[in-house]
Amino acid sequence: MELDTSDVIVVGGGIIGSCIAYYLAREGRDVVVLDPAPGEGASYGNAGMLCPSYSLPMANPDSLLAGLSILTGRGPVTFRRPVPARTLLWMARFALACRPGRAWREAASLHDLTTRSVELYDEMIADGLDLELRPHGWTYVFHNEGEYHAHIRFAERLVDAGVRHELLDRDALAAREPNVARDVAGAVVYPDDRNMDPGRTTRVVAEAAEKYGARFVKERLVGAERHGGRITKVWSDHRELRAGAFVLATGAASHSVGRCFGVSLPVEAGHGLSLTLSAPNQQLLTGALMAGDAHVVISPGANYVRITSGMEFGAHGAPGPLPAAISRMRHLAEVTVPGLRDLPRDGESWRGARPMTPTGVPIVRPVAENLIAAVGHNTQGMTLGPIAGRTVAEQVDSVLGPRRTNPITY
Known part of the structure; x- marks a missing residue:
């Protein structure tokens, strides 16, 4: 079996793992990222939102009340069989949180983290990364008058956490987004939010990490060796890998992967659904929308429109989304943006596993003497990638000591 040695091994090559590799490699660390399919998990088909506005953890009383929709199977949160006992235990912990x-109390701290993380994306752009962030805010559109005013009250409460918002009446919304339906009650805009192509962004960050010297090994983790509080090595399908520090950035698989390292990580897969429709030279929307009544996100790219929704628990390992769920999601989006009906009927359907924690707060901390977890970013992985990467790089310094070299440039 081939032997590979490095300073740091990062298990997981999504946006979190790629950002960690970027910051470590830029500071001169010898980094290996172990992932059989980097960038192809939850970092690929999500809505692509960078949203400091989304600062209230999902574990809140309103979410618990909304969770009653599970009983009907038609709300934003659903169960899909089979539902393992571990998922039900996680749900109980979520309810307690x-x-x-x-x-x-957590909202202000999360808003600070998300804001700093988006600023780090700007620093990445200054470092030469072509990320194509779209600074057009996030517009929540409501057809129902009651839902609209309820969200206004919610947005006003978020002001205490530092979140800015603007209110649009029907005419102002039409001026901002002419292709939105006219029979709306109004809209709330979060101007500091942005959107981007998440798969492309993850790939660009990974490529920058490689330019700084990080190596991506496209192999599967099969085991780890631990002596006392230290991890000594891991195995892939084809090699043994040794390092001074190890990082878990394993997304929704963190519970099972953590067991290989002798740690328990309370991360559960909450599957999101998306449908990506081809729209060459897309001019349907300027910025991302949330169909607020339906909990459906409509995010535009240069040549596509992506519709995302749902928080589906259970059916781990299912090959893809249920066609009926995709059809319903598209219908709900078309109510808010009728022009979507003119796009091709067939698109790329996707079901991705978000790494959810019971508290709605990420886990970014040492979990053993030389093992750091950067997991459980819930629906905010794209937003929090850079701040997670920089934080882990600082934590690695405390494990390995001062960096061996000065920061690298390219």
Whole structure:
């Protein structure tokens, strides 16, 4: 078996793992990223939102009430069989975390993290990364008057956490997004949010990490060796890998992967659905929308429109989304943007596993003497990637000591 040695081994090559590799390699660390299909998990088909506005953890009383829609199977949160006992236990822990007050106490801290992380994306652009971020905000559109005013009250409460918003009446919304339906009650815009192509962004960050010297090994982790509180090595399908520090950036697989390292990580897969429709020279939308009544996101790219929705628990390993769920999601999006009906009927359907924690707060901390977890970023992985990467790089310094070289440039 081939032997590979490095300073740091990062298990997982999505946006979190790629950002970690970028910051470590840029500072002169010898980094190996171990992932059989880097960038092809939850970092690929999501809505592509960078959203400091989305700062209230999902574990809050409103989410618990919305969770009753599970019983009908038609709300934003659903179960899909089979549902393992571990998922039900996670749901119980989630319910306990939804107690009043806790989520709002976390909101300001999460807003600070997300804002700093988006600023780090700007620094990446200054470093030469072609990320194509679209600074057009995120517009929540409501048809129902009651839902609209309820969201206004929610947005006003978010002001205390540092989140800015603007209100649009029907005419102002039409001026901003002419292709939105006219029978709306109004809209709330979060101007500091952005959107981008998540798969492309992950790939660009990974390529930058490689230019700084990181190596991506497209192999599967099969085991790890631990002596006391230290990890000594891991195995892939084809090689043994040794390092001074190890990082888990394994997304929704973190519970099972963590067991290989002797740690317990309370991460559960909450599957999101998306449908990507070809739209050459897309001019249907300027910025991303949320169909607020339906909990459906409509995000435009240069040559596509992506519709995303859902939080589906269970059916781990299912090959893809249920056609009925995709059809319903598209119908709900077309109510808000009728012009979507003119796009091709067939598109790329996707079901991706988001790494959800019971508290709605990520886990970015040492979990053994030389093992750092950067997992459980819930629906905010794209937003929090850079701040997770920089934080882990600092934590690696405390494990390995001062960097061997000065920062690299290219």
